[in-house]
Amino acid sequence: MKTVVVVGSGASGVHFSLAALEKGWTVTMVDLGRRGHEPVLPDMGFEDLKTQLDDPVSYFLGRNFDSVLLPSSKGEYYGFPPNKKYVFDIPDREQIEVSGFEPLRSYAEGGLAETWTGGSYSLRDSDLTGFPISREDLAPHFAGVANEIGIAGEYDDTSRFFPSDHYLRKPVEIDAHGNYLLKRYKKARRRINKLDRAVIGRSHTAVLSSDHEDRKGCTLSGRCLWGCPVKALYTPSITLSKLKKHERFTYLDGMLANWLEIDNDGKAVALDVTNVVTGGKERIEAQRFVLAGGTLSSSRIFLDTWRLWKGESPRLGGLMDNRQIIMPFVTLAMLGKRCETRNYQYHQLMMVLEGKSEEEMIHCQVTTLKSAQYHAIIQSAPMDLLGAMKLFRLTRTSLGLVNINLHDTPRDDSYVTIKPGNSGEVSKLSVVYVPEENEAEKIRIAKRRVKSVLRRLGCIVPPGMTRLRPMGASVHYAGTLPMSADRRPLAVDKECRSYDIENLFIADGSTFCRLPAKNLTFTLMANARRIGMTAF
Amino acid sequence: MIGLGEECALFFGYLTKKEPAEYILEAYRRAHRDAGLLPAEASGPDAALLNFASHGGWRLAAADAYARIFFPASLLRKKLILALALAENTPQGSDRFNLETDKGFFRSIVELSFLSFRFLTFLTIGVLFLYPRLNFRTRL
Incomplete structure (x- = not known):
């Protein structure tokens, strides 16, 4: 055996x-x-839960109100909900000390x-520079996994960056905001392709639009982050x-x-x-x-x-992670539109910006705002809370986030090692991450380039709201x-x-x-x- | 100073124009007492700002605008955000976050302009009434 x-x-x-x-x-x-x-209540949509649950406050904010994002707390626009906290529950003995890294x-x-969030992107040969394997070694296994888990997407301008050998399934219905951005892209395609060296297309995501084995197709319940109730999201x-x-x-x-x-x-x-x-x-x-x-x-x-x-x-040595930048945007043409309560919560569009070299390529996931904990967003508006709440209502369907991903390369000064642990059993993990010398410049260029594409799509980026996520936040x-x-x-x-x-x-x-x-x-x-x- | 129940009713009503259900009042109290999310008692400039806001009406609106710019991590602002989070996640308030019909681009721009004007007005009032008080207390 x-x-x-x-x-x-x-x-x-x-x-x-x-x-x-x-x-x-x-x-x-x-x-x-x-x-x-x-x-809970698997047939209900995100908004319905607020009226149908016996105790919606505990479900959405947690019994101890852990998910209330206050001005002094270190939360993100999309913080993890209470029912997902178990994912990050670490045993006491697993000690760690970190420098420059928040794992x-x-x-x-x-x-x-x-x-x-289901983002499923295959690698090309050029992505595998330095690996002793090639795209050919991985290709049958990308297809094998895709058949197993179901990956949705479309063959579009982005396909040359993410070869998919015909395994893509029909994507989930796109929301009105995403649809508008795609239409704008089609109109401004030549300029975006030529001047920004960028392409936009549908995301490749591990989510089913129709039933597969014992999983159901997406019901647009808007509960992706809270845990898909029909297992459409893999x-x-x-x-x-x-x-x-x-x-x-x-x-x-x-x-x-x-x-x-x-x-x-x-x-x-x-x-x-x-x-x-x-x-x-x-x-x-x-x-x-x-x-x-x-x-x-x-x-x-x-x-x-x-x-x-x-x-x-x-x-x-050689510890790596993708640096991520979160850039909120407002699509002016979507101002004052009615909210759709049925939605797929996560990103449905992606953007790729080519660089002079592979290392300068930027990959972005574009999420139009649907279900979320809104108080986290409302409080960041530069006005009183009542005004900000009304502002949010008017702008809600026009809000979105670009999650910008940058590449990383191995360096000896970013490493893990161990030190004696307190438990006397396993050691304490010590993690040190030092960014590349030119990282600040790379971030500046990435922000400028993404803003330029957003402008051509009719979006504005509110000043002061773009956030650099700490190293470790992308979990790559x-x-x-x-x-x-x-x-x-x-x-x-x-x-x-x-x-x-x-x-x-x-x-x-x-x-x-x-x-x-x-x-x-x-x-x-x-x-x-x-x-x-x-x-x- | 007012009690937590009264305070919740004031802040919830300010944000939603509705009275909070007993369930919301209880959650607001629980967040202060059991969960320890916020202190039940305030002191220093926090107390002065809360005291001013507790009169409701224009004073609450002015304190809200003032706190956003000059005291963003104040207890008043945290309490208002808690009330906002409770409104968002309960049947009494969740409909205040959705537009059920299209407003159209130009009407939205007019409303946005009004919101900005309203904010600047209350901020000015807040500066006139609160800056001397809070500055004096902080120096003390």
Whole structure:
């Protein structure tokens, strides 16, 4: 019997496991596995919940009012709602110290992607510069994952940046504001293409517009951020539910992975875990081990393994994340329009701005405002609250956000390492991120270029409201145990097998050699599937 | 100073022109007492601003405008935002955030101009009445 232990149930873990099962392996998944509640009143829309729930205040603002965004709090326009807080509930022992980085971590079933916005963007060969693999290696796995989870989009001007080999499904109905922006783009296309070197098209998102297996097509309930009540928006827990039904799959929840035990031949023999219910430690033996809990978690487990094996704690350099800029805008022609209460909440449009080099490419997701916690937006208007509330009512259908993504490259001064932890068990993770020297200039140029496109679409950008998200906010962490064609320590081969521990594989973003300005999650899934299909 | 229930009714009414249901009053009290989101008692300039606003009417509008510019993290503004969040998420207030019919571009521009004028007027009143009081108290 071929046995493999997988750590983590996120985007990478579940798609690796699906592939490994297909190849005949017996899979044991180790996870803490925090769970949320089932969606309330699944047939109701976002606005209906406010009138139909017995206690809407607790549902929307939290029992302790955690989701009320006050002027002194450090929230965002789209803060996580109370029913998604479990995704970020971190066990006390998982200590971390950070510098220049504000990471989000998860120990939930499905991991951080339980809160993703579904952006599913494939990579081109030019995005894979520095990787020992090519687009050809990944292409069948992009298609395989797309068939599994369902990716909606259209073949349009953006397609040359996101090759999709005909796997795109019909997208969800676009809202009136998005439709207006697309029409404006079509009119101003020549100028936008030529002068701004930009293209606009429909987003590629992991959301179904029609039923697929046991998931329903989007009902436009506007509840994406609160958890899609019909599972039209894909999250990894959907695949985990499927895995749990497989006879060769075992899901061990309530377990925190500590480190791997390494024998004298340099092979991993068991995963050491702590059972959070009993507090006791257990060993899980297998022929192969896969770390898929995300870059920070996998780095910590790898570093603790190394510490116990070699007696030293090296630095894992090359930590990356996409810098993101949030730029609100107002589309003048949409002022004073009636609100549609039926909507798909997340982004339906994307914008790509070409650069002189791949590293200068900018990818933006354009979200027109639909359901949200409005008080977070209203208070940012430069007038009294009553006036701001009336202003919001008039402008609501004209508001939108551009989420600007910039690329990142590995540098030695951005790294993770470990320090002795307080628990006496696992170590404390230390994360240091230092931006590129020219980052400020890149941000300035990106903002100027996106504003220029928005102007041609008839939108204005309110002064002083564009926000730079902190590093770590995009949750596209990568690069600490990179793929390398040359055998070297603290790296993996093209199949993501560790050069140091021959039966250890890393199936998450740790192995990425650079980070294009694209949402990472779809590529994580495709790469994890590739590892399962080719190395197992 | 007024009690939390009265305060909630004042702020909720100011924002929505409606009386809050008992459920909203209870949530407002809970946010102060049990959840500790905001202190139940105010002191210093916060107390002076709240006291001025608690008279309602033009004084509340002036305090609201003044706080937005000169005291954005004030307790008054936080309490108003709490009332706004409660209005947004309850049946009594949620309809105040939607336009049910098209207003049209030009009518919207006229209304936006009026809102700006109204804000500047109340800001001026706020500066005239509140700046000396709060500045004096802060110096003390």
